[in-house]
Amino acid sequence: MGHSVFRTSLGEMVVGDCLNVLRALPDDSIDLVVTSPPYDGQPKYGNGEKYERDWYHGFFMQVTEQIFRVLKPRGSFVLNYRSKRHGDERGVLQYEMIFWLREQGFLFCEDFIWGKPSPPPGRFKRYLKDAVEYCFQFSKGPDWQFFPENCLSPARWDAKDRERRKRLAHNYVRVNAPSGQGRRRVQAGPDMVRPSTLLHFEPEFSPNPVKHPARFPLELPSFFIRLLTMPDQLVLDPFGGTGTTALAAEKLGRRWLVTEIDPKYAAVLPSRIASGR
Ligand SMILES: C[S@@+](CC[C@H](N)C(=O)[O-])C[C@H]1O[C@@H](n2cnc3c(N)ncnc32)[C@H](O)[C@@H]1O
Numbered sequence: 001m002g003h004s005v006f007r008t009s010l011g012e013m014v015v016g017d018c019l020n021v022l023r024a025l026p027d028d029s030i031d032l033v034v035t036s037p038p039y040d041g042q043p044k045y046g047n048g049e050k051y052e053r054d055w056y057h058g059f060f061m062q063v064t065e066q067i068f069r070v071l072k073p074r075g076s077f078v079l080n081y082r083s084k085r086h087g088d089e090r091g092v093l094q095y096e097m098i099f100w101l102r103e104q105g106f107l108f109c110e111d112f113i114w115g116k117p118s119p120p121p122g123r124f125k126r127y128l129k130d131a132v133e134y135c136f137q138f139s140k141g142p143d144w145q146f147f148p149e150n151c152l153s154p155a156r157w158d159a160k161d162r163e164r165r166k167r168l169a170h171n172y173v174r175v176n177a178p179s180g181q182g183r184r185r186v187q188a189g190p191d192m193v194r195p196s197t198l199l200h201f202e203p204e205f206s207p208n209p210v211k212h213p214a215r216f217p218l219e220l221p222s223f224f225i226r227l228l229t230m231p232d233q234l235v236l237d238p239f240g241g242t243g244t245t246a247l248a249a250e251k252l253g254r255r256w257l258v259t260e261i262d263p264k265y266a267a268v269l270p271s272r273i274a275s276g277r
Pocket residue numbers: 016017018019035036037038039045212214215216217238239240241242243244245259260261262265
């Protein structure tokens with residue numbers, strides 16, 4: 001099963017194999033799953049697992065089958081993933097997984113792009129620094145809950161664009177002024193706008209005492225929690241690592257359940273929650 005190593009009034013970190021923990025959860029009980037499984041070929045977790053294609057097609061698909069079962073009908077599953085290069089070719093596992101998940105019954109709702117303004121350095125002969133990862137959103141049906149108004153970001157109209165917009169006819173409204181028919185000037189655009197599917201988050205640079213090789217930036221789970229859940233709903237991260245999803249959910253007042261197989265990574269969560277970062 002797994003054992004609980006840390007609790008707050010909102011959530012619980014369980015150390016163990018996520019598949020066993022998931023199997024014990026009731027059907028239709030989770031509002032959002034946001035997770036990043038190990039990358040293919042990731043050698044750094046020290047548990048002997050090589051994370052080759054077979055692991056994703058076998059073990060990971062058993063995990064996602066359970067995710068489908070435990071997700072509420074209006075819930076979402078956000079999968080952060082990026083295939084490694086394999087020699088001359090960009091890995092295609094990221095795309096294969098979408099088809100496998102659709103075969104399991106998931107609806108492929110959206111592919112968010114996580115762009116890293118400052119990607120890790122590197123100089124390569126025939127390809128460029130990799131500054132992109134995917135966040136694939138899946139649901140059980142078309143009626144997933146969605147709160148973009150909780151993720152508004154400041155509009156980036158520059159002065160020139162604002163002037164251009166003011167001249168566009170659709171930025172005027174017709175009014176029945178006392179003097180008769182007329183047009184009244186309206187604001188050229190709102191100051192706060194819905195986000196797009198292009199997310200800009202820096203890679204995680206904060207202190208990393210346990211040397212976890214692939215942590216979420218806190219903004220990533222925070223964004224999807226605000227977009228896809230309401231306060232007090234339940235967020236699950238089965239491949240929890242250092243508990244970034246737990247920290248995000250805790251700060252946003254959502255209930256959370258996070259599992260991680262390696263106790264060393266899970267152990268940093270209490271101090272992260274205490275410091276808020
Ligand atoms: C990409 S990392 C997730 C990092 C996390 N998002 C964070 O911000 O720290 C994937 C994690 O999955 C864990 N893991 C691998 N197999 C697992 C399993 N069967 N059950 C639970 N966790 C597992 C690894 O130890 C690793 O910490």
